[in-house]
Amino acid sequence: MNKLLIVDDSSTMRKIIMRVLRQAEISVDNILEAGNGVEGMQQLLSNPDIALVLSDVNMPEMNGLDFVKEIRKSHTKEKLPVIMVTTESGQGLLANALEEGANGYVCKPFTPETIRSALEPYCG
């Protein structure tokens, strides 16, 4: 995979995800970061070759659900895989995320195996 984007307002969580990707032996050439949905959209505009997005839900400025909506509004990003990584495990919220266009979700706390399983379909 060329580029992966991690969107989370916690720098700790972004670092944890990067570490878990290494532990799960998921090969990524370049990992980009953003602190909220607004920054995430800017990264997507600047890096059209991003192949996968991992996004938190509960973030300031633009939350994860609105971020997914914005991605799906973009004709060039209609099929970009987006996985939500969230402490919010309510089935209603997760179903809402899938309806808005997310491709899957991982609930925190997670193990490397959980991340690997969620990302495997998109890691060719």
Added chain:
Amino acid sequence: MAMSTLSNNTDAVPEQALPEPLLGQLRDSVQQVLSTMVDARCDGCEGAHGEQLRIQAMVDFHGAHAGTLSLACDDDGAASLARGLLMLAPEDPLAPEEIEDAIKECANMVAGVLKTRAFGADGDARLSVPRLAAAPLANNDGLWWRVQAGALVVGLRRAS
């Protein structure tokens, strides 16, 4: 360790006795986060032994189950928790901002797990973004853990 010390305690959560089911769910939630995400020795323990709690993060529950979860640490506990989350070796550099963010994220995860355990996956409880608050300095009522040689205390105040 250089860390932003919050000197007043106006945001300190006055702990109240929680009903046992909720207390157990809080204990299990903390344990789940520590055992899954923190690469450090973490053991539940009995209350205060003179530790100075220096940093505290809070997450609010809004909705039918309104309240506030607090997670406070002494200096050693905060550093050990951050290093354990980030899988850093003792000699690796660790900035105060990294410690603060790690404490907030840990509180965020505990609140998320507690929400599901205590109020159901679709219960009427919405979580705030975690924030730092003035540390209580001492806390004899929360649930205590040892994280390596440091202390971590988690409490829950329910809105009346």
